[in-house]
Amino acid sequence: MFTGIVISGSQLAYAASVTVQHDNLNVRTGPGTNYEQIQKVHTNETFSIIQEQEEWVEIELSNGTGWVSKEYVTISEEDTEEADATEDVEAETVQTNPSTETNTIKIYYDHSQIRKGPGTTYPITDFADKGTSFEVISADDEWYEIKNNQIQGFIHKGLVDVPQSKRSSGIKHKTIVIDAGHGGRDVGSISASGEYEKDFTYRTAQLLSHELKALGANPIFTRNEDEFISLASRATLSNFLDTDAFISIHYNSVPELPNVEGMETFYYHDQSKELATLIQKEMMKETESRDRGITYGDYQVLRQNLKPAVLLELGFLSNPEMEQLLLTDAYQKKMVTGMINGLLYYFNQ
Ligand SMILES: [Zn+2]
Numbered sequence: 001m002f003t004g005i006v007i008s009g010s011q012l013a014y015a016a017s018v019t020v021q022h023d024n025l026n027v028r029t030g031p032g033t034n035y036e037q038i039q040k041v042h043t044n045e046t047f048s049i050i051q052e053q054e055e056w057v058e059i060e061l062s063n064g065t066g067w068v069s070k071e072y073v074t075i076s077e078e079d080t081e082e083a084d085a086t087e088d089v090e091a092e093t094v095q096t097n098p099s100t101e102t103n104t105i106k107i108y109y110d111h112s113q114i115r116k117g118p119g120t121t122y123p124i125t126d127f128a129d130k131g132t133s134f135e136v137i138s139a140d141d142e143w144y145e146i147k148n149n150q151i152q153g154f155i156h157k158g159l160v161d162v163p164q165s166k167r168s169s170g171i172k173h174k175t176i177v178i179d180a181g182h183g184g185r186d187v188g189s190i191s192a193s194g195e196y197e198k199d200f201t202y203r204t205a206q207l208l209s210h211e212l213k214a215l216g217a218n219p220i221f222t223r224n225e226d227e228f229i230s231l232a233s234r235a236t237l238s239n240f241l242d243t244d245a246f247i248s249i250h251y252n253s254v255p256e257l258p259n260v261e262g263m264e265t266f267y268y269h270d271q272s273k274e275l276a277t278l279i280q281k282e283m284m285k286e287t288e289s290r291d292r293g294i295t296y297g298d299y300q301v302l303r304q305n306l307k308p309a310v311l312l313e314l315g316f317l318s319n320p321e322m323e324q325l326l327l328t329d330a331y332q333k334k335m336v337t338g339m340i341n342g343l344l345y346y347f348n349q
Helices: 078-096 197-214 231-240 270-287 320-326 329-348
Strands: 017-020 025-028 037-041 046-053 056-061 064-069 073-075 104-107 112-115 124-128 133-139 143-147 152-156 175-180 218-221 245-252 263-267 291-296 309-316
Touching: 037 064, 124 152, 175 197, 175 231, 197 218, 197 245, 197 329, 231 245, 245 329, 263 270, 270 291, 270 309, 270 329, 309 320, 320 329
Parallel strands: 175 218, 175 245, 245 309, 263 291
Antiparallel strands: 017 046, 017 073, 025 037, 025 064, 046 056, 056 064, 104 133, 112 124, 112 152, 133 143, 143 152, 263 309
């Protein structure tokens, strides 16, 4: 069964609710069966929706949030109708509320596509030329809702220029592009137990994003849960956004040497060496993993990246013991804490 609207992995907030259609439905920490179960919900219980991602929906619980499969819930009609209603309602809100702090963006390319909703599945409603200014009405991880006196709609963040004035010390408001390595038909390396690297990298990316958001940073993903995105597109996205740091997440594998272990951070341009040093150092502190150090690495996502960019190899999936450790939330959390601490030092110096 398929309910609700397709938002191609964007993280959007809706004032909608789900009603559970299955008894003892598992609630998990993330959008997938590989995430830990945290509690169960029951038939006919209703919850507010925080966001939707592909086949999963994040719901508001009395003690936090969690994810359930859309297969076992119905989503209230409210949100499917919203796409049509939004335009008028929000236009009015903006006009009658001029005191709201305004944030403006400029279009980066000629003939940029403006869409009816926040995703490439929505129809194109207009085009805007390079240099055109818009007021930002709302934003999610990937899209801005924008308007000026001629046009209103949604534009991908990769197509706009954000004023530099927001740059300051500290991690707050910093744009951090999180690149979960591989995806879709590119599964990456294969673990000792036959799992794919692309799923490990996505899981770590989700956790990192969650922690960054809690600190007031602006994390942006280069890919949705399981889609193929070229290496060039990943670097391009970083270059066109107001990126303060780009972090590519990978896991290693050397099946013929199953005892190999350790973490390593790569950089390409000299400007990224400091970021690499700080993240590697802090990850070592948190995980006590074997330190493989920082290394110059000729990777396309780093080489073509104009922003401070690092590529993390977080451990060897071919090592059966390491794989089991890497599958635990506790160890994932340690790695992410190391990354966050490295970023905090980087932005606070
Ligand atoms: Zn990889």
